[in-house]
Amino acid sequence: MRTIATLLFPQFELLDVYGPLEMLGMFPDDFRLIMVAESDAPVASTQGPRTAIDARIDEMDPAEILLIPGGRGTRREVSNQRVLEWLKNASASAELVTSVCTGAFLLARAGLLDDRRATTNKLAFSVAAEHGPRVDWQGSARWVWDGKFVTASGVSAGIDMSLAVIRDLLGEDAARDAALWSEYVPNTDPDNDPFAVSEETIR
Amino acid sequence: MRTIATLLFPQFELLDVYGPLEMLGMFPDDFRLIMVAESDAPVASTQGPRTAIDARIDEMDPAEILLIPGGRGTRREVSNQRVLEWLKNASASAELVTSVCTGAFLLARAGLLDDRRATTNKLAFSVAAEHGPRVDWQGSARWVWDGKFVTASGVSAGIDMSLAVIRDLLGEDAARDAALWSEYVPNTDPDNDPFAVSEETIR
Numbered sequence: 001m002r003t004i005a006t007l008l009f010p011q012f013e014l015l016d017v018y019g020p021l022e023m024l025g026m027f028p029d030d031f032r033l034i035m036v037a038e039s040d041a042p043v044a045s046t047q048g049p050r051t052a053i054d055a056r057i058d059e060m061d062p063a064e065i066l067l068i069p070g071g072r073g074t075r076r077e078v079s080n081q082r083v084l085e086w087l088k089n090a091s092a093s094a095e096l097v098t099s100v101c102t103g104a105f106l107l108a109r110a111g112l113l114d115d116r117r118a119t120t121n122k123l124a125f126s127v128a129a130e131h132g133p134r135v136d137w138q139g140s141a142r143w144v145w146d147g148k149f150v151t152a153s154g155v156s157a158g159i160d161m162s163l164a165v166i167r168d169l170l171g172e173d174a175a176r177d178a179a180l181w182s183e184y185v186p187n188t189d190p191d192n193d194p195f196a197v198s199e200e201t202i203r
Numbered sequence: 204m205r206t207i208a209t210l211l212f213p214q215f216e217l218l219d220v221y222g223p224l225e226m227l228g229m230f231p232d233d234f235r236l237i238m239v240a241e242s243d244a245p246v247a248s249t250q251g252p253r254t255a256i257d258a259r260i261d262e263m264d265p266a267e268i269l270l271i272p273g274g275r276g277t278r279r280e281v282s283n284q285r286v287l288e289w290l291k292n293a294s295a296s297a298e299l300v301t302s303v304c305t306g307a308f309l310l311a312r313a314g315l316l317d318d319r320r321a322t323t324n325k326l327a328f329s330v331a332a333e334h335g336p337r338v339d340w341q342g343s344a345r346w347v348w349d350g351k352f353v354t355a356s357g358v359s360a361g362i363d364m365s366l367a368v369i370r371d372l373l374g375e376d377a378a379r380d381a382a383l384w385s386e387y388v389p390n391t392d393p394d395n396d397p398f399a400v401s402e403e404t405i406r
Contacts, residue, residue: 006252014228015385018221018252022358025217025250033251042245042255047228048236049209049221050255052245123384154386155225159359181326182218183357183398187388195386 002095002169003032005063007106008043008051009083011073015155016100017051020067020162023178030170036060038082046071057086062093065165070101070121070155077106078131084110097149098165100158104151108132116146121154122197140196142187153193160187205298205372206235208266210309211246211254212286214276218358219303220254223270223365226381233373239263241285249274260289265296268368273304273324273358280309281334287313300352301368303361307354311335319349324357325400343399345390356396363390 004024006017024031034054037043042050055061068087077083087110091097099107104120105128107113114134119141128137138144143152143161152161163186167175179186187194207227209220227234237257240246245253258264271290280286290313294300302310307323308331310316317337322344331340341347346355346364355364366389370378382389390397 013225014221015225018217018225021250021252022216022218022221025248025252028251035252045228047224048231049224049228049238052253052255121386154384156362156385156387180398181357182359183324184359185390185397194388195383 001030001032002064003034003061004065004067005034005036005060005090006067006069007057007083008035008037008053009073009077010044011046011071012043012069013071013101013155014045014047014049016069016071016103016158017067019156019159020098020100022182023159023162023166026178026181027166027170027174031065034060034063046073057083057090063090064095066090066094066097068097068099068103068106070099070103070105074102074105078109087112095148096165098152098161100152100161101154105131107149107151108135113149113151116149117144118146118149118151119144119153120151122195123154125197139198140193141190142193143190145190153195159184163188164190204233204235205267206237206264207268207270208237208239208263208293209270209272210260210286211238211240211256211272212276212280213247214249214274215246215272216274216304216358217248217250217252219272219274219306219361220270222359222362223301223303225385226362226365226369229381229384230369230373230377234268237263237266249276260286260293266293267298269293269297269300271300271302271306271309273302273306273308277305277308281312290315298351299368301355301364303355303364304357308334310352310354311338316352316354319352320347321349321352321354322347322356323354325398326357328400342401343396344393345396346393348393357398362387366391367393
């Protein structure tokens, strides 16, 4: 049984969180989902709906898997030292650290993606180098798996990334079942990116 | 400005709710999202994460659009007279009533889909007639739009259905922008159902 801790912050993007958790949450014998944040209060998404918190980041037990969403709120969180410090520590003890969309900017600001390949939302790609000058940002990738870090492209790409995590940890059949049950047509090829941008976008 | 009220109940399915709300929530000048339930307490999804409530169904103002998700909890809610009564009343004053997955069973139990075409999750299709004997259940449909009722197939189909709603209410460009921004490859054809079942499944 692995714990998956999802970091929430004000103005997180709904689908960045709940696309992956729909898929990962289908395996309650394998994954326990907890929602974590800086404080105990419910956290409002960019779109409005609020999610209740299970543990504060300063009191939680180490989690095997982290999920870091993007959303408008990342613009503030990239300068939030408490969150970046937690990310560094929590990542050190985690088995897998995943991000969706601009969630990668938080990993980059924490220095966790230095000298690694990573990706993010293609519409935010032009500012990626600013957040991670030493990151090898990939302009064409549905998701990128480098060491323990798995970064997904924009919003919906998190669903495909989560199915790749299920495939890796629980096997091909589990990933296929999750997609079938949720009537989702998965993109199983990390290099098949319908939203690819030229890597010159970043320079 | 239209209010979109999403009904939550214990063990609602995460993506049934947050797939459509990701898309609809991109238009805050057009749609206001509120989460409603029988009581004020946060509501736990099938997968675990809990959503905070904005209004109780017995105190809320009429909403122009309803979103009724599915999930394991529908097995209990199909017999919940308070919820079914609310559904009847709220639908009467609504402009559009949408459901995802087994959420259609609640509409069917409230009698709202009688003599209408509708669909649901294809893995639950064999029990559809039990919940709605007078509904013309469609075994091959990504979503079905009949009058003010728009029923989506399983889980992920709700995303495509929500883009159809955006197309209808806000125009083609808005729907295209929402898909592009969230890096989602939409299925824009309601008759293109990769998970279709024979209609004999139901008999």
